[in-house]
Every structure is written in structure tokens, then in C-alpha cells.
Amino acid sequence: MPAPWQEILKKIDDYRWEIPQSYKQGMLVPGLIFANEAMLNHIWEEQVFQQVANVAFLPGIVDHSLAMPDIHWGYGFPIGGVAATRVKDGVISPGGVGFDINCGVRLLRTNLTEEEVRPKIEQLVAELFVNIPSGVGSEGKIRVNKKELDEVLTKGSPWIIEKGYGEAEDIVVTEEEGCMKGANPDKVSSKAKKRGIPQLGTLGSGNHFVEVEIVDEIYDRDAATAMGINEIGQVLVLIHTGSRGFGHQVCTDYVALLGEAVKRYGINLPDRQLACAPINSPEGQDYLQAMSCAANYAWTNRQCIAHWARECFIKVFSKSQRELGMEQVYDVCHNIAKIEEYTIEGKKETLCVHRKGATRAFPAGHSDVPNIYKNIGQPVLIPGDMGRCSYVALGTEIAMKESFGSTCHGAGRVQSRSAAKRSLRGADVAQALAARGITVKAGSMASLAEEASQAYKDVNEVVDITHMAGISRKVVRAVPLGVIKG
Amino acid sequence: MEKDFEIVNHTADVSIIAYGADTSQAFANAARALFNLITELDDVAEILYRDIKLTAPDQESLLVEWLNELIYLFDIENIVFKRFDIIKLNNTQLKARSYGEKVDSSKHKLKTGVKAATYHMLKVDKDNGCKVQVLFDI
Numbered sequence: 287m288p289a290p291w292q293e294i295l296k297k298i299d300d301y302r303w304e305i306p307q308s309y310k311q312g313m314l315v316p317g318l319i320f321a322n323e324a325m326l327n328h329i330w331e332e333q334v335f336q337q338v339a340n341v342a343f344l345p346g347i348v349d350h351s352l353a354m355p356d357i358h359w360g361y362g363f364p365i366g367g368v369a370a371t372r373v374k375d376g377v378i379s380p381g382g383v384g385f386d387i388n389c390g391v392r393l394l395r396t397n398l399t400e401e402e403v404r405p406k407i408e409q410l411v412a413e414l415f416v417n418i419p420s421g422v423g424s425e426g427k428i429r430v431n432k433k434e435l436d437e438v439l440t441k442g443s444p445w446i447i448e449k450g451y452g453e454a455e456d457i458v459v460t461e462e463e464g465c466m467k468g469a470n471p472d473k474v475s476s477k478a479k480k481r482g483i484p485q486l487g488t489l490g491s492g493n494h495f496v497e498v499e500i501v502d503e504i505y506d507r508d509a510a511t512a513m514g515i516n517e518i519g520q521v522l523v524l525i526h527t528g529s530r531g532f533g534h535q536v537c538t539d540y541v542a543l544l545g546e547a548v549k550r551y552g553i554n555l556p557d558r559q560l561a562c563a564p565i566n567s568p569e570g571q572d573y574l575q576a577m578s579c580a581a582n583y584a585w586t587n588r589q590c591i592a593h594w595a596r597e598c599f600i601k602v603f604s605k606s607q608r609e610l611g612m613e614q615v616y617d618v619c620h621n622i623a624k625i626e627e628y629t630i631e632g633k634k635e636t637l638c639v640h641r642k643g644a645t646r647a648f649p650a651g652h653s654d655v656p657n658i659y660k661n662i663g664q665p666v667l668i669p670g671d672m673g674r675c676s677y678v679a680l681g682t683e684i685a686m687k688e689s690f691g692s693t694c695h696g697a698g699r700v701q702s703r704s705a706a707k708r709s710l711r712g713a714d715v716a717q718a719l720a721a722r723g724i725t726v727k728a729g730s731m732a733s734l735a736e737e738a739s740q741a742y743k744d745v746n747e748v749v750d751i752t753h754m755a756g757i758s759r760k761v762v763r764a765v766p767l768g769v770i771k772g
Numbered sequence: 773m774e775k776d777f778e779i780v781n782h783t784a785d786v787s788i789i790a791y792g793a794d795t796s797q798a799f800a801n802a803a804r805a806l807f808n809l810i811t812e813l814d815d816v817a818e819i820l821y822r823d824i825k826l827t828a829p830d831q832e833s834l835l836v837e838w839l840n841e842l843i844y845l846f847d848i849e850n851i852v853f854k855r856f857d858i859i860k861l862n863n864t865q866l867k868a869r870s871y872g873e874k875v876d877s878s879k880h881k882l883k884t885g886v887k888a889a890t891y892h893m894l895k896v897d898k899d900n901g902c903k904v905q906v907l908f909d910i
Contacts, residue, residue, distance in 0.1 A: 332783060358783050361892030361907050365784060385887040385909045422810070422882035480848050491885035492910065531847045534887045534909075538840050541891065546829060558832075558891035702781035703884070703910070732883060772885070 291330040295319070301755035304350075305335055305342075312554065313342035318350035320689070320755050325355060325743070328700060337364040340556045344369060345564075346376020348630055348637065352689055354644050355751040356698030356743060360384075362559030365643035368692045371565065373625060373636040377553065378570045379562035380540040380577070382640030383623050387536060387577055388584035389528030390461070390619035391667040392592055393678065395514040396599065397611035398521040400500045403767060404723070406602055407498065411725045411768040413598040414496055418591055419488045420772040421729030426487030428590065435483055436471045442582035443589040451593040453614075458656045460617040461646060464585040469578035475539050478576075482532030482583060487590035491729065491772030493737055494527040496595060497669075499676060503763035509662045509680060510762050513615045522764050523599075523612070524676055525591050526669050528621065529584035536580045540573045565638050574623070581622060588617060615678070616665035620645045620695035628690060639690045647681030647693040647758045655681075666758050670697045670745030672726060672737060673719060675765045677749045684756035693758035694749065697742035706741040707732055728771040737771060777805035786884075787893060787907040795831070796858035798902035799838060803856045803870070806839055809884045809908065810846065816854040816880065819873040826866045832894050834866050835904055839889035842870065850875045884910050 296304040298318075303326065305317030317338040321329060329335070334357055341363055342351040348370050357366030362381035371377055403410065419426055430438060437445050443464030444457050457463050471479075489496065501520045504510045515522070529536075540561075547563035547570075548555060555561070563569035596612050603610065623640045630637075648655050648664040655664045663680040670676045674697070685691050701709075712731025715738045719726050728734045752758045777790040788805035792798030807813060824841050828834040845851055853872030860867035875882065887909040895905040 359785075361785060361890040361909060422885040477844055477848075481844065484848075535844065538888045542828075542833065542837065545833065545891065558894065561891070699783045702783055703786070704779070704781040730881070730883070 289327055289330065291326050291335070294335065295326070301751050305338055309335070310339040312556065313339055315342050315347050315350055317342055317353065319353040319357065320751060320757065321355045322751055329357060332359040334359050334364050338367065340560060341367055341369050343554065343556055344371055344377050344379060344560065344562060345553060346371040348372060348635070352692070354692070354694040356643065356694045356696055356748045358698045360642065362557050363640070363642045366694065366698060367642050368644045368690055369640045370628070370637040370690045373565050373638055376565055376638060377562035378565045378573055378623055378638050379560055379640065380537050380544060380573055381559045381561060382642055383537070383577060384621040384642045385534045385537040386528040386621055387533035387580035388619040389621040390584060390588065390617060391669055392525040392588045392617040393615040393667050394523040394592060394595065394612050395615050396521045396523065397609070398603070400519045400521065400767065403498065403521045407725045407768045410498060410598065410602045411727050411770060413602055414595060415727040415770045417594045417598055418496055418770065420490065420770060422491045422772065424488045424490070424772070425484045428487045430483060430486055432479065435479055438486065438586045439471045439474065439579035439582055440469050441465055443585040446586045446589050452589050456589065456592070456614045459614050460585060461619055464589065466578035466581045468575055469582050470575035471579055473572045473576040474536060474579050478532050478535035478539065481535050482530070485530040485532065486583070486587060488530060489527050489591060489772055490530055491733060495672065495769055495771045496591065497524045497672065497766050498768040499524055499764040499766050501762055502675065502765045505760040505762065512659060512662050513665060513678065513761070514613055515678070515762050521767070523595055524667070524669060525588055525595065527587060527591065529580040530587065532583050533580040536576050540576060544569055544573065577623060581619065584619065585617065616667060618645055618665070618667050626691065628686070637690065639692070641692055643695045644692045645695045646691055647685040648691050649681050649683045649686055666693055668694060668696055668745065668749055671739045671742040672766055672769045673724070673739030674745055675763050677745065677760060678762040679749065679752070679758040679760050682756055682759060685758060689757045693752045697745040697748055699741055700743050701741040703736040706738055707735045710735045710738050710740065724766050725768040726771065733771060776801040779805065779809065785907055786910050787905060789903060789905050792902045795896065795898065795902045796861045798904045799835060799861060799866070800856040800858050802835065802839060802904050802906060803842055803853065806842060806886065806908070807853050809886055811852050811880050811882055813854045816852050817873050818855055818871040820851070821869050821871045822851065824866070824868050824870065827864055829864065831863050831896050834864065835896060835906060836889045836891055836894060838866055838868070839906060843886055843888060852880060886910050
């Protein structure tokens with residue numbers, strides 16, 4: 287029997303599937319899913335088509351409502367969704383960014399090899415766990431006052447680097463150089479600021495982590511060399527976190543506010559969580575300015591954590607940062623709305639690109655790609671789950687043409703947290719990982735079971751699809767050696 | 773007695789369905805369901821209280837804002853709540869007193885970080901008592 291989705295989707299090629307505009311009345315553009323047939327069965331079961339179709343209702347949306355191969359069921363927007371709206375007559379939607387504004391990934395390289403790190407991995411993981419606050423309700427080691435928080439919100443990671451948390455070189459290899467212009471703390475509620483002050487410099491819980499990993503495959507040696515990744519066995523450090531309670535509150539506040547704006551502007555939406563406002567309306571601009579504050583908060587947060595991670599390495603290996611060669615490869619976000627230029631049917635258009643669980647993937651030569659990567663393209667950092675692997679990829683011209691400079695952001699869940707906990711015990715997960723040489727330290731054993739490999743799609747498959755479809759291309763794969771989680 | 777609430781797990785998120793003889797009871801049970809996600813309610817003592825007063829454009833929004841206010845208090849004051857007295861509730865206003873205590877890591881095991889209550893699949897159903905449904909981002 288053919289799968290039920292076969293009657294709905296139009297196959298474009300093995301990796302591109304269109305949801306016709308006729309699928310649901312009110313869609314302004316068709317949907318487009320990057321996936322293979324095997325994945326579509328799961329996507330269908332989860333009713334994610336509905337969510338991709340619902341996003342196509344947003345006024346001013348152009349081309350397609352897009353879904354990356356790691357797509358899974360979210361609220362309002364699916365996770366792994368990309369939607370671009372015209373700035374001149376389109377809307378901006380906080381639900382298209384998500385609660386964890388500028389959740390993202392930062393990668394550090396080192397001069398160390400597996401042989402040097404493996405004998406000390408338990409000590410290193412313990413050190414990271416003590417020095418990087420994590421877990422539900424954790425508070426940071428640094429305390430900013432209200433005035434300093436406003437500096438974080440307007441200036442982003444360069445501000446905290448000036449205070450000694452990192453290197454000036456980190457700035458250029460951070461998306462937006464760690465600071466969204468136009469951030470305005472006056473557009474942020476006092477509630478968000480109250481949540482933000484104690485949580486700066488914390489990893490949080492859920493799927494956030496710091497991972498010590500080993501390069502196990504190099505697909506493009508020249509590109510890898512440009513990133514300072516030279517050999518199999520080299521040790522890297524991957525950091526995944528976002529804007530914590532600050533971003534959650536900004537989103538909460540603006541979903542409520544824009545829910546009212548929807549009525550004022552007479553916008554027809556199939557789901558209240560898609561609440562939005564015209565980009566050029568006061569409400570839309572206010573959200574953009576507040577969201578930019580949260581983005582800057584998140585870059586500062588990852589900057590603090592990267593700084594402490596470097597300190598832990600310095601202590602454990604008794605080497606200077608220069609000897610360790612702990613330079614930042616890149617920092618990229620995967621929950622954000624950005625104003626970007628694209629060519630649509632031969633015409634230049636300014637668009638607001640919503641990426642909710644999708645990573646920017648700009649090609650070589652793009653003006654927003656740092657000079658050191660000008661010839662290869664923007665690094666794309668794709669974390670997998672803690673038992674499998676993660677990837678470094680590069681943005682492409684095809685991404686610019688087909689996916690608004692976007693690609694996947696990770697593995698994507700296939701199993702709910704409780705289902706994972708029912709089928710696995712945290713202690714068993716830790717033991718299974720230990721048997722494979724992976725040291726894990728988590729705030730709670732339950733959170734370990736929730737994040738087990740079985741709960742996720744295979745990131746290898748996800749990344750292969752984006753590679754075959756051409757919206758990003760693989761450069762390096764790395765496998766975990768040690769992980770800390772909330 | 774029938775159950776007060778149910779937890780429904782989705783791939784990446786979790787929703788709750790709470791029941792009550794009336795809307796006030798269903799709102800109180802929705803809050804208990806929220807804190808049941810965060811910690812074990814049996815471990816929480818009623819040592820302090822916080823008053824919450826809210827207005828919203830409609831009752832569904834009021835439910836979301838009520839739960840988000842509790843998430844906010846948990847986040848900034850580290851309070852886990854277990855009992856909720858809804859003092860006033862109509863279509864646009866809510867007044868409540870919530871009892872609980874500060875998180876004590878020696879007795880409270882924090883289970884899930886809840887980011888926010890959403891408007892997705894939101895329902896306040898008043899046929900035959902009251903049944904409400906909310907999806908949380910976790």
C-alpha cells in the first residue's frame with residue numbers, strides 16, 4: 287500500500303517534496319520539505335505537514351514554507367522550519383523564532399589529540415561540570431547589574447570580551463559578530479530582565495551541552511584546514527545553549543502582545559501560536575528590537591561558557607591558551623529572524639528570514655561571511671545527539687537560491703522525553719556511553735535518558751540529505767569523548 | 773475521585789489536560805500539572821504564598837498567562853508551588869494565591885525545565901464541568 291503522504295506530496299527529486307498550495311485553503315505559497323522517503327513516513331505520522339502548511343498562511347511569505355530534514359512537530363511553526371516574508375508588506379512572528387531566541391552552537395578547535403585528552407577526560411569533564419553552571423534553575427557565576435545587562439543587550443559578546451571573557455579574534459568568527467544592531471532594551475519587559483540577570487553564563491537544561499569531541503572524518507581537507515582542523519583524532523569543543531529565561535520571557539511577552547496585533551491588523555491565522563505583526567508596524571519593530579536583545583544575550587552567554595571551557599583546559603593540561611590553540615572556529619544561531627537580501631524572480635528583495643531550528647548557510651563570497659572563510663563559505667555547526675556525532679558543514683549557493691541561506695540544525699527528536707525515560711534508565715545510558723569511551727556528567731540521570739541517542743533521528747542521515755540536496759556540504763565529522771549536560 | 777490532570781507527551785514538547793468541576797478548579801489543576809512536570813508535588817511544603825492578579829483579552833489567554841506567570845515566579849524566585857486558590861476568575865481577570873516553598877536541592881528533585889506555556893492546541897472546554905488543555909515548550 288502506498289504511504290498516505292504519496293497522494294499529497296509532489297516529488298521534485300529524491301530530497302525535495304512539495305506540499306501543494308491546494309493542500310489547505312489559505313496557504314499563500316506551497317510548502318517544501320527537504321527529506322528522503324524513509325523520513326517522510328515519520329514526518330507524516332507526526333502531522334508536521336499541517337504545521338508547514340499553517341506557516342504558509344503568514345502574510346508576505348515568499349517562495350515556499352520550508353522544512354529541513356530534521357523537522358519535527360513543534361508548536362505553531364514546526365522545529366526545522368524556515369519562512370521568509372517580504373519586509374515591505376510581510377509579517378514577523380515570534381513563534382517563527384521560538385522561545386529560546388538565538389539558541390545556537392559555538393565550536394572551538396584545539397592543538398590536542400585524542401591520545402593526549404583521553405587519559406584525562408574524566409578530570410576534564412568534572413572540571414567543566416564544576417565551572418560551567420548547568421541544570422534547571424542554575425545561576426551564573428557572574429552577576430551583572432541592571433545597567434550592565436543593558437550593555438549586554440545592546441552590545442552582545444564584544445562587550446563581555448572587553449571585560450576579559452575571551453579573545454578579540456572570537457568576534458569576527460561569530461554570526462553578526464556577536465551583536466545584532468538595533469537591539470533596544472526599552473522594548474524588553476522588566477520581567478525578562480529579572481530572569482536574565484541571574485542566568486547569564488549558564489548552560490541550562492534539556493538538550494544543551496558542552497562536548498569534548500574527536501575529529502573522525504574529514505570530507506574536505508582544504509576547507510577543514512581553513513578552519514584549523516587538520517587531522518583525524520584532533521580534539522574540538524562544541525557548546526550548545528541559548529538565551530535562557532531572558533529569551534523565553536521575551537517570546538512569551540511578544541506572543542501575547544502580537545496575539546492582539548493579529549486582531550488589529552485583521553490577519554487570518556490557523557494557529558494562535560503563529561501570532562505576528564507587520565514587520566513595519568510598531569509592534570513588529572518592537573519585537574525585532576527585543577528579539578535582537580535576546581540574540582545578543584545568547585552570544586554573550588556562549589562567550590562566557592567558551593571562556594570557562596578554555597580555563598578548564600588550561601588547568602587540566604597545564605598549558606597556555608596559545609599552546610592549546612583554542613581558537614574559535616565559528617558561532618552560529620539556529621533560532622532567529624534576520625533581515626537579509628535575496629534575488630526573487632530576478633528582483634532584489636529584502637526579506638525577514640525566520641529560522642526556527644534551522645542554521646544560516648551562506649556561501650563563499652557572501653558579504654556576511656568572515657574574511658577568513660570568504661573562499662570556502664560560512665561554517666555550519668550541526669550537533670547530533672551525545673551518542674553519535676556532530677558535523678561541521680559549509681553554506682552553499684544552492685542554499686541561497688532554494689532555502690534562504692538555510693540548512694538543518696541537528697538531529698531532530700523522534701521520541702518524546704518521557705518515552706525515552708520509560709524505555710531507558712539514565713544510569714544505563716551513562717554505562718552504555720562509558721562502554722563506548724564517552725564520559726558524561728549530567729545534572730540528573732533522568733535528563734540523560736531523555737537525551738539518549740534512541741530519542742533522535744540519526745544525524746548522519748539528516749546531514750547526508752542536506753549534502754545531497756546541496757543546501758550545505760559536509761566538511762568534518764566529530765564523535766564525542768566527554769559531555770556535560772544540565 | 774477522578775484524576776485532576778493528565779500529562780500528554782509529544783516528540784519535543786509536553787501538553788497537559790486538567791479537569792475541574794468548574795473553571796477555577798481546572799485552572800488550579802493546570803497549575804498543579806505544571807509543577808508536577810517541574811518536580812514531585814509530594815515533596816513540596818506550603819511554607820509561603822504569592823498573589824497573582826492578571827488581566828487578558830479572553831479566558832484562553834488568561835490560562836496561558838496564568839501558567840507563564842507561575843513559570844516566571846519559579847524562575848526568578850526559585851519557588852515551587854503545590855496549592856492554588858483561585859479567588860476570582862472570569863473571562864478576562866484572574867486573582868489567585870499560590871502556596872509552595874523555595875527550592876531546596878536536598879529535598880526537591882527538579883525534573884524538567886519548562887520554557888513557557890503556548891497558545892498551540894489551547895482549549896478551555898466548559899461542557900460538563902471544565903477541561904483545559906495547554907502545550908508547554910520544554
